[in-house]
Amino acid sequence: xxxxxxxxxxxxxxxxxxxxxxxxxxxxxxxxWLFSMMAENMPFDLFxxxxxxxxxxxxxxxxxxxxxxxxxxxxxxxSFLMRIFASPMTATDYLIGYAVPLLPVAVLQIAACYGTAVxxxxxxxVDAILGCAVVLVISLLYIGFxxxxxxxxxxxxxxAMFAIFVNITTWLSGTWFELDMIGGTFEKVAYLxxxxxxxxxxxxxxxxxxxxxxxxxxxxxxxxxxxxGIAVWGFKKKxxx
Amino acid sequence: xxxxxxxxxxxxxDRVAVDHLxxxxxxxxxxxxxxxxxxxxxxxxxxxxxxxxxxxxxxxxLGNSIVKEPQAVKKKLNISPQETAVARxxxxxxxxxxxxxxxxSDKKEAEQKATELMDKFGLADRSKAKGRTLSGGLERRxxxxxxxxxxxEIIFLDEPTVGLDVRARLDLWEILRGLKGxxxxxxxxxxxxxxxxxxxxxxxxxxxxxxxxxxxxxLREQTGQxxxxxxxxxxTAEEES
Numbered sequence: 001x002x003x004x005x006x007x008x009x010x011x012x013x014x015x016x017x018x019x020x021x022x023x024x025x026x027x028x029x030x031x032x033w034l035f036s037m038m039a040e041n042m043p044f045d046l047f048x049x050x051x052x053x054x055x056x057x058x059x060x061x062x063x064x065x066x067x068x069x070x071x072x073x074x075x076x077x078x079s080f081l082m083r084i085f086a087s088p089m090t091a092t093d094y095l096i097g098y099a100v101p102l103l104p105v106a107v108l109q110i111a112a113c114y115g116t117a118v119x120x121x122x123x124x125x126v127d128a129i130l131g132c133a134v135v136l137v138i139s140l141l142y143i144g145f146x147x148x149x150x151x152x153x154x155x156x157x158x159x160a161m162f163a164i165f166v167n168i169t170t171w172l173s174g175t176w177f178e179l180d181m182i183g184g185t186f187e188k189v190a191y192l193x194x195x196x197x198x199x200x201x202x203x204x205x206x207x208x209x210x211x212x213x214x215x216x217x218x219x220x221x222x223x224x225x226x227x228x229g230i231a232v233w234g235f236k237k238k239x240x241x
Numbered sequence: 242x243x244x245x246x247x248x249x250x251x252x253x254x255d256r257v258a259v260d261h262l263x264x265x266x267x268x269x270x271x272x273x274x275x276x277x278x279x280x281x282x283x284x285x286x287x288x289x290x291x292x293x294x295x296x297x298x299x300x301x302x303l304g305n306s307i308v309k310e311p312q313a314v315k316k317k318l319n320i321s322p323q324e325t326a327v328a329r330x331x332x333x334x335x336x337x338x339x340x341x342x343x344x345x346s347d348k349k350e351a352e353q354k355a356t357e358l359m360d361k362f363g364l365a366d367r368s369k370a371k372g373r374t375l376s377g378g379l380e381r382r383x384x385x386x387x388x389x390x391x392x393x394e395i396i397f398l399d400e401p402t403v404g405l406d407v408r409a410r411l412d413l414w415e416i417l418r419g420l421k422g423x424x425x426x427x428x429x430x431x432x433x434x435x436x437x438x439x440x441x442x443x444x445x446x447x448x449x450x451x452x453x454x455x456x457x458x459x460l461r462e463q464t465g466q467x468x469x470x471x472x473x474x475x476x477t478a479e480e481e482s
Contacts, residue, residue, distance in 0.1 A: 001342075002342075002343050005339065005342040005343050006343060008339075009328060009331060009335075009339050012330060012331055012335070013328060013329075013330045013331070016330040016371075017330060074329075077324075078324050078325070078326055078327075078329070079322035079323065079324040079325070079326040080326040080327070080328060082292060082320070082322050082326060083320060083321075083322055083326040083340075083387070083388075084343065085292050086290045086291065086292055086315060086318065086319065086320045087315060087319075087340075087343050087344060087391075088312055088315045088316050088343075088344065088345075089343055239292075240293070240294050
């Protein structure tokens with residue numbers, strides 16, 4: 001009950017911020033439209049909608065990291081977190097309260113990106129159902145990063161960290177170019193991080209290529225658990241002062 | 242039942258923030274805790290409100306130990322932090338209802354309590370205004386109303402009038418006077434005239450230790466000074482010499 005009350009508050013805080021709409025929704029859609037236009041003049045098929053749309057959906061989750069990290073960071077700097085730490089809420093209540101309202105935001109992002117991709121000419125297939133389910137699971141990774149950043153950094157630091165994070169998640173994910181075009185250490189490093197695996201899994205799921213989803217999703221799941229684990233540990237530590 | 246603080250100590254890596262603090266605060270008393278910056282006031286409040294675990298010692302808050310029964314203690318108290326700690330995208334009414342709910346009120350009760358407190362604190366005509374749009378004075382009032390909506394037996398007020406103009410400060414003093422005797426109030430402030438106007442007893446902390454304790458008259462007698470400012474300067478200067 002307390003966790004849900006807290007989740008309602010956090011949902012209102014996030015959705016009432018116009019930056020959420022601007023960055024979380026409009027920017028990914030704009031990029032989807034621009035890159036799909038570019039695809040018409042490209043010699044390779046990276047920017048075709050079946051490749052681009054799943055990757056852009058995953059990219060849009062980066063903003064979930066920003067929203068959650070900034071919210072927790074602001075709650076810390078405004079002492080709002082101090083006020084609610086003094087209440088009888090538990091660490092689990094806090095983390096559920098911060099994480100749960102971001103799932104509907106992820107659902108909205110998936111629906112907006114997929115809907116736009118369909119309008120731009122992406123064929124509607126049954127595989128999209130699995131695709132949406134897979135990317136929703138992937139969103140947990142980005143929610144976990146948001147909790148992690150918010151727990152350990154201030155709101156100002158989260159803003160700076162996000163600039164680095166969004167670059168890492170796009171450059172090292174294979175969203176804008178094939179990683180094997182560069183190869184070598186760059187590709188190896190990219191595949192040691194979860195972002196390229198997340199994009200691979202999302203593309204495979206939307207394409208109905210079930211056989212290759214499991215391996216990248218294992219990477220994503222492992223990273224998600226580790227990031228959540230560190231965030232929970234850090235949060236509990238902060239609660240004890 | 243009183244607040245009994247027994248040898249409460251908090252040590253950080255390189256310093257002792259609170260050093261064997263022992264005192265008793267009576268139920269319903271308006272107690273002011275004074276000290277220079279870094280004297281240990283905020284750490285003491287954090288310890289007593291279970292936001293921090295003591296290194297040693299204990300405090301029994303109206304029958305419950307902060308070390309052994311922190312959840313029971315948290316149900317009895319509430320705080321108004323220095324940085325108002327108001328949810329910026331929630332309305333005045335939503336802020337109040339949110340705090341009531343996380344302390345266990347259902348929707349109807351939370352609405353009723355919010356209405357009562359908005360009337361009492363002169364916030365009724367701004368019930369729909371978002372936290373971020375409030376003036377400093379209204380934000381402070383809301384912060385204290387949020388601390389009172391859970392029906393606490395103990396309330397901690399950390400610099401409740403900092404940054405307010407004279408009229409807003411006097412208005413808030415009237416509200417605080419109205420609370421005297423009903424609940425135990427522990428106030429920290431740098432405004433000594435506030436202490437003279439409101440407090441039943443005064444504790445002066447210096448370098449983590451309680452340096453003086455008593456009513457204003459008792460402190461006057463102890464130091465031979467008439468003004469609280471001179472009493473404060475004398476008591477905190479002795480340590481330095």
